[in-house]
Amino acid sequence: xxxxxxxxxxxxxxxxxxxxxxxxxxxxxxxxxxxxxxxxxxxxxxxxxxxxxxxxxxxxxxxxxxxxxxxxxxxxxxxxxxxxxxxxxxxxxxxxxxxxxxxxxxxxxxxxxxxxxxxxxxxxxxxxxxxxxxxxxxxxxxxxxxxxxxxxxxxxxxxxxxxxxxxxxxxxxxxxxxxxxxxxxxxxxxxxxxxxxxxxxxxxxxxxxxxxxxxxxxxxxxxxxxxxxxxxxxxxxxxxxxxxxxxxxxxxxxxxxxxxxxxxxxxxxxxxxxxxxxxxxxxxxxxxxxxxxxxxxxxxxxxxxxxxxxxxxxxxxxxxxxxxxxxxxxxxxxxxxxxxxxxxxxxxxxxxxxxxxxxxxxxxxxxxxxxxxxxxxxxxxxxxxxxxxxxxxxxxxxxxxxxxxxxxxxxxxxxxxxxxxxxxxxxxxxxxxxxxxxxxxxxxxxxxxxxxxxxxxxxxxxxxxxxxxxxxxxxxxxxxxx
Amino acid sequence: xxxxxxxxxxxxxxxxxxxxxxxxxxxxxxxxxxxxxxxxxxxxxxxxxxxxxxxxxxxxxxxxxxxxxxxxxxxxxxxxxxxxxxxxxxxxxxxxxxxxxxxxxxxxxxxxxxxxxxxxxxxxxxxxxxxxxxxxxxxxxxxxxxxxxxxxxxxxxxxxxxxxxxxxxxxxxxxxxxxxxxxxx
Numbered sequence: 001x002x003x004x005x006x007x008x009x010x011x012x013x014x015x016x017x018x019x020x021x022x023x024x025x026x027x028x029x030x031x032x033x034x035x036x037x038x039x040x041x042x043x044x045x046x047x048x049x050x051x052x053x054x055x056x057x058x059x060x061x062x063x064x065x066x067x068x069x070x071x072x073x074x075x076x077x078x079x080x081x082x083x084x085x086x087x088x089x090x091x092x093x094x095x096x097x098x099x100x101x102x103x104x105x106x107x108x109x110x111x112x113x114x115x116x117x118x119x120x121x122x123x124x125x126x127x128x129x130x131x132x133x134x135x136x137x138x139x140x141x142x143x144x145x146x147x148x149x150x151x152x153x154x155x156x157x158x159x160x161x162x163x164x165x166x167x168x169x170x171x172x173x174x175x176x177x178x179x180x181x182x183x184x185x186x187x188x189x190x191x192x193x194x195x196x197x198x199x200x201x202x203x204x205x206x207x208x209x210x211x212x213x214x215x216x217x218x219x220x221x222x223x224x225x226x227x228x229x230x231x232x233x234x235x236x237x238x239x240x241x242x243x244x245x246x247x248x249x250x251x252x253x254x255x256x257x258x259x260x261x262x263x264x265x266x267x268x269x270x271x272x273x274x275x276x277x278x279x280x281x282x283x284x285x286x287x288x289x290x291x292x293x294x295x296x297x298x299x300x301x302x303x304x305x306x307x308x309x310x311x312x313x314x315x316x317x318x319x320x321x322x323x324x325x326x327x328x329x330x331x332x333x334x335x336x337x338x339x340x341x342x343x344x345x346x347x348x349x350x351x352x353x354x355x356x357x358x359x360x361x362x363x364x365x366x367x368x369x370x371x372x373x374x375x376x377x378x379x380x381x382x383x384x385x386x387x388x389x390x391x392x393x394x395x396x397x398x399x400x401x402x403x404x405x406x407x408x409x410x411x412x413x414x415x416x417x418x419x420x421x422x423x424x425x426x427x428x429x430x431x432x433x434x435x436x437x438x439x440x441x442x443x444x445x446x447x448x449x450x451x452x453x454x455x456x457x458x459x460x461x462x463x464x465x466x467x468x469x470x471x472x473x474x475x476x477x478x479x480x481x482x
Numbered sequence: 483x484x485x486x487x488x489x490x491x492x493x494x495x496x497x498x499x500x501x502x503x504x505x506x507x508x509x510x511x512x513x514x515x516x517x518x519x520x521x522x523x524x525x526x527x528x529x530x531x532x533x534x535x536x537x538x539x540x541x542x543x544x545x546x547x548x549x550x551x552x553x554x555x556x557x558x559x560x561x562x563x564x565x566x567x568x569x570x571x572x573x574x575x576x577x578x579x580x581x582x583x584x585x586x587x588x589x590x591x592x593x594x595x596x597x598x599x600x601x602x603x604x605x606x607x608x609x610x611x612x613x614x615x616x617x618x619x620x621x622x623x624x625x626x627x628x629x630x631x632x633x634x635x636x637x638x639x640x641x642x643x644x645x646x647x648x649x650x651x652x653x654x655x656x657x658x659x660x661x662x663x664x665x666x667x
Contacts, residue, residue: 161569166586167573172592177595178594179596194526218629220617222523223532223535223537227526227540228540231559235598236603243592246588451527460528462528
């Protein structure tokens with residue numbers, strides 16, 4: 001009991017000990033929050049923004065050129081060939097769709113769990129979800145080869161009287177991903193309306209007033225409106241929660257319903273969902289930490305928020321590590337020689353270093369740093385781990401897809417996958433599209449949900465009368481909240 | 483119809499309050515005074531305000547249930563229609579009749595969620611009478627702070643209990659500041 005705090009002497013001392021750390025630091029008030037968050041949109045773009053946008057938009061443009069080249073020439077511009085019929089295209093699809101999951105987890109699941117700290121990060125995480133799903137949707141769209149035939153996926157009556165196969169996991173995927181995108185847009189826009197009204201009321205130019213006015217739908221903060229609005233928000237969260245869990249489960253069915261060793265596995269749905277949240281949180285932090293520093297949002301996105309996200313990365317990273325271990329165990333325990341070979345090949349085959357570096361070091365070992373409080377509170381360590389996880393999750397999908405395909409049942413048909421420049425630049429292009437869209441979002445829309453963060457300050461409580469003694473916290477150097 | 487001396491139609495009498503707590507107290511007083519056509523306005527939803535105003539649960543959930551059920555039925559129709567009648571497909575060794583239903587669950591689930599979400603989205607706007615880009619309260623200059631840090635209460639002139647002096651007195655008693663008449667035009 002050496003480390004236990006001494007018993008409180010007075011009631012006041014006891015109250016201080018059980019008081020929760022504030023979610024908005026330095027006792028910032030409502031109008032400070034409005035000013036600081038709207039200010040990001042209202043002030044001219046800083047120089048770094050133009051530099052960053054030029055780079056990302058160039059990558060996006062070249063990526064779009066590659067897509068045009070691939071569509072006009074054919075899938076042969078990629079390195080995909082028998083036995084590796086799915087390669088970077090589906091790797092990138094699973095990578096991007098997984099990233100989206102953190103946004104929905106923050107906006108929906110943490111809302112249902114009444115985690116108020118989500119209010120500082122949910123808007124940007126939801127935006128990230130949308131942009132990631134846009135990038136994801138590109139790949140299955142173009143890998144079908146003849147893109148103009150993609151409407152065959154929809155159940156539209158046609159003069160050949162042909163209908164899609166609704167029993168196919170790929171068909172489920174079409175419905176899951178399109179539903180996910182649509183519901184995420186509806187949820188995101190619903191959350192945006194009160195904040196668009198804030199920007200409308202602060203607009204100084206006619207064009208801003210007009211545009212924000214149109215999209216704010218005439219919102220006026222009426223409590224009779226909030227009542228229905230909050231019910232809608234709750235139900236959208238309730239609908240999104242099973243939806244997000246279903247989306248990556250359905251993505252995993254694309255593999256799990258096949259008969260290929262390493263793909264044909266019942267652990268895939270929970271394993272994919274945990275991996276998606278794991279990779280998604282890393283991407284949330286990758287985007288938020290620079291924004292927090294550049295726009296000086298330290299009082300809203302506090303060390304406490306980063307700490308909590310790091311803990312989620314540790315938790316989901318451990319799920320993922322467990323799933324990796326269980327896959328090896330089941331391969332051995334099954335006694336199936338093809339299954340055993342496939343996993344042996346995973347760690348000692350031609351793609352050995354993808355596993356040792358990508359899966360083992362980046363995904364399993366690097367998040368273990370977050371057991372240490374010092375690491376969770378050091379933004380450089382957090383950023384390093386997030387970068388490892390971003391890379392590691394891409395490697396994981398590559399190993400699952402290409403690793404499962406390149407050495408199948410007959411050694412005479414073995415082969416390797418070699419990406420072409422179109423493969424590489426299409427992927428870099430989607431990174432450009434993703435970051436460009438995020439940069440535009442930060443410039444034109446409030447990146448923090450103002451109306452929601454305001455509910456997390458003490459003044460929002462109707463029982464808030466006399467200010468309780470809350471210790472003011474310094475933001476410099478030692479950013480501790482407890 | 484009440485009019486100001488200058489001939490404007492009167493929409494409401496409104497006041498500003500310094501905090502969410504003050505607004506909530508005032509709402510309780512206005513509710514107890516028996517007013518029906520009134521509302522409070524705040525930059526964020528205030529916990530406990532629905533009870534303070536005497537409002538019950540929002541039945542928006544009914545629309546979402548309707549949306550979800552219609553999504554489920556749409557999916558069942560779109561899947562069973564072709565499978566059973568239009569285009570019998572023998573694949574995966576799965577039956578084409580009702581017993582293929584487990585393979586249809588994912589799409590049924592997705593469309594249930596999709597239609598439910600659309601219902602929630604359109605219902606919160608429809609039940610609130612939005613979009614409505616013009617409102618008399620926007621005529622009041624101070625009201626623009628409602629999306630920043632302002633807390634407001636307005637009692638409409640069409641409320642049967644509305645009298646200029648009575649309402650002004652009530653708003654003053656509850657601690658309302660900047661009490662004003664809001665014009666309709």
